Amino acid sequence: MSKRKILVKEVMRREVVTVREATTLKELMGIFQKYTFHTLPVVKEDNRIVGVVALEDILKIFEPAPPHVMELVRRNPLWNESEERKINLFETDLSPEMGVLCIVKDLMRTDVVTIDEEATTVQARALMKLHDIRRLPVVDKDGYLKGIISLFDIILAVFKEKGIL
Numbered sequence: 001m002s003k004r005k006i007l008v009k010e011v012m013r014r015e016v017v018t019v020r021e022a023t024t025l026k027e028l029m030g031i032f033q034k035y036t037f038h039t040l041p042v043v044k045e046d047n048r049i050v051g052v053v054a055l056e057d058i059l060k061i062f063e064p065a066p067p068h069v070m071e072l073v074r075r076n077p078l079w080n081e082s083e084e085r086k087i088n089l090f091e092t093d094l095s096p097e098m099g100v101l102c103i104v105k106d107l108m109r110t111d112v113v114t115i116d117e118e119a120t121t122v123q124a125r126a127l128m129k130l131h132d133i134r135r136l137p138v139v140d141k142d143g144y145l146k147g148i149i150s151l152f153d154i155i156l157a158v159f160k161e162k163g164i165l
Contacts, residue, residue, distance in 0.1 A: 004161070008124050009117035011157040012138045012147035018043045019053060019104050025061075026099035028053065028107075041137045041145055042108045049137050049145045051108035060107055061098075114139045117146050121154045 018041045019028060032038055038055035115124050115136045124136055128151055138147040159165045 006121040006157050006161060007117070008115055008119045008121060008138055008149050009147075011121060011153045012117065012149040013153065014147045016041060016137075016145060016148045018047075018145065020045070021050065021103065021105035021108070023104040024100045025058070025102040025104075025107075028058075028104060029099075037135065037150070039133070039135050041112075041148065042104055043145055047145050048143050049112060049114065049139055051104075051110045052112050052137070053104050053108040057107045057109065061102060112137065114143075115149065116140070121149075121157055124149050125151070125154055 017031065017035055017037075019031065021042055021044075023031075023042075028040075031040065032055050040053050041049050042051040042053055043049055113127055113131045113133060113136060115127060115138055117138050117140070127136060128134060134151040136149050137145055138149055140146055156165065
């Protein structure tokens with residue numbers, strides 16, 4: 001007896017909360033506060049995906065330099081790790097202007113891992129595991145957002161398939 005392959009299109013959510021590149025930090029924080037997930041697809045006006053932004057990406061604002069530059073600095077034999085400034089958000093001075101001057105485009109990642117709706121949930125889970133993520137935007141061949149699939153969606157589908165739910 002062969003197992004039925006569950007396709008992404010069968011379990012993905014078609015209604016997706018998205019943001020635009022021009023969404024302000026203040027608006028983004030409001031969206032994160034309203035929903036339980038903390039990774040959002042960034043789309044153009046025509047719904048073509050151009051990136052993702054996660055709650056942890058907001059911490060980039062407080063980094064003294066981009067990660068690749070800091071890695072080079074750390075490789076310097078004269079670098080003293082104890083001198084590295086640890087970020088304490090609660091002790092950082094934040095101006096009210098930051099909420100409107102910082103936009104999603106400044107924070108988002110453009111190296112988006114996506115999946116096709118004809119892929120299987122096994123393939124989706126493998127991609128999630130490989131990239132250490134829990135949500136995958138589902139796109140068509142032209143990069144237009146069709147939906148989103150999460151690890152929870154996959155687990156729920158498996159439980160339903162096995163008759164647990």
